[in-house]
Amino acid sequence: MNTIHMAGPWITELEIKTVEDAMRNGWYENAYHYVETFQKEFAKYHNRRYGIMTPNCTTSIHLLLTALGITEGDEVIVPECTWIASAAPITYLRATPVFCDIDPDDWCLDPESVRKSITPRTKAIIAVDLFGNMPRMDELAAIADSHGILLIEDAAEALGSTYKGTRAGKFGIGSVFSFHRTKTLTTGEGGMLLLDDEKLYERCMVLRDHGRRAGGPAYFNFEVTYKYMPFNVQAALGYAQFQRLDELVGRKREIFRMYTERLAGIEDLQFNAEPDHIVNSVWVTGVVFGKSHNMTKLDAMKKLNEVGIPSRPFFYPLSSLPAYPGCEERYRERNPVSYDISVRGINLSCAMNLTEEQIDAICNGIRTILGR
Ligand SMILES: Cc1ncc(COP(=O)(O)O)c(C=O)c1O
Missing domain, CATH: 3.40.640.10 (Type I PLP-dependent aspartate aminotransferase-like (Major domain))
Structure with missing residues (x-):
């Protein structure tokens, strides 16, 4: 592969x-x-x-x-x-x-x-x-x-x-x-x-x-x-x-569908939201591990990397970054959802050239690290 x-x-x-x-x-x-x-x-x-x-x-x-x-x-x-x-x-x-x-x-x-x-x-x-x-x-x-x-x-x-x-x-x-x-x-x-x-x-x-x-x-x-x-x-x-925009967005949505179909059997995972009033072009597929998985983004990324699967962290709360010194104390309690979700989320590959075999491998990697 x-x-x-x-x-x-x-x-x-x-x-x-x-x-x-x-x-x-x-x-x-x-x-x-x-x-x-x-x-x-x-x-x-x-x-x-x-x-x-x-x-x-x-x-x-x-x-x-x-x-x-x-x-x-x-x-x-x-x-x-x-x-x-x-x-x-x-x-x-x-x-x-x-x-x-x-x-x-x-x-x-x-x-x-x-x-x-x-x-x-x-x-x-x-x-x-x-x-x-x-x-x-x-x-x-x-x-x-x-x-x-x-x-x-x-x-x-x-x-x-x-x-x-x-x-x-x-x-x-x-x-x-x-x-x-x-x-x-x-x-x-x-x-x-x-x-x-x-x-x-x-x-x-x-x-x-x-x-x-x-x-x-x-x-x-x-x-x-x-x-x-x-x-x-x-x-x-x-x-x-x-x-080619329709084709490009179609491909993004297809990648998202392939991920979510393959990971559907795993409980307590959250993906990009698409309520009825929204069409989501899913630039990148995000996965937030529910608390039952006891999995942080850093652990997940490290374990996936060990089996050759790239991933990226859910964005850090900006106020927690060294770029904004002194902000974390002010914002951590004010913005609890950001501080919580950010720890448990990763982004999966959104490369346009992903093959089905690669998507299978990524999803199998996630199953493995979650023990499912
Ligand atoms: C939400 C958001 N805003 C702004 C930017 C900045 O885009 P650029 O890298 O083209 O300056 C990006 C891109 O990386 C982004 O994801």
Whole structure:
């Protein structure tokens, strides 16, 4: 059996041909052809007015928070359990991340915890669609509305998911996606910011390119900003992958189905949530070991690794990490679900090239370590 990889894309001739076209022809007057096409089509698919491609998703979040005026003294709510990229741009702007607990069923931001964490300084809530799961968006939107706070959707992991028929990426004032090499749709590194508001869009476009204004004089900068421009070849890869989105998401869902079918006989395991009102695109399959198994994520990962099976830890609570010194004392009791689930959860391989034999081996490995 070939090595099982943790993550990786599905690239076909279409992607190779499209990238080749960008390499051969995507210069001079065509230098942004694929960037513009991809941005437009991606926004349209999500029923958004504007798409802005960036070098990665982290820069999309930074761009959006900057354009929204988030600054020192402001508080921005983020879930405890997410990749640090959801929260890091808050710190770039010297604002304060406020970590809220996750819901025990969907593993996303718990609206009740959000309600309790709002202060006069709260400016925004970043809802994260973890592993393709969706939070209770209606409730989060209602909380944001009633307090005059902005809602932002970090849909980096949820391309292709829907909530009550609305696509992930359509919630809040702006949403962001990641096209990292491990994501369902990849450009190696890459990100997209989606918006509906024209003024905000124009602001982000200025911020993305050294404070220049569209159509303005050459080499003329109105302010000092960032350089977060995408590359046409990167966009060509993304655009080609985007043509195959249904196939890519279908594959993710198939992998999830194969895992859950094979592990169905083991009691007290929890997987990604898919209640009736949600289609979950399952970027990665998460497994949380019920307490009866007496299995921590670190033990499970070590034991699986010994038999050649890769896995990753459920995200650590951000407040427990050395990156946020002194936060654990403040948040451990405030966010008990995050601190509990994080210890017992792992992610299984989400590589697009997984074979059935490999999925069998992964599931057998889990049975073995659990003694089932
Ligand atoms: C939830 C979440 N937000 C943001 C990011 C950041 O994406 P990128 O690596 O493209 O900056 C990621 C990706 O890794 C993510 O999983």
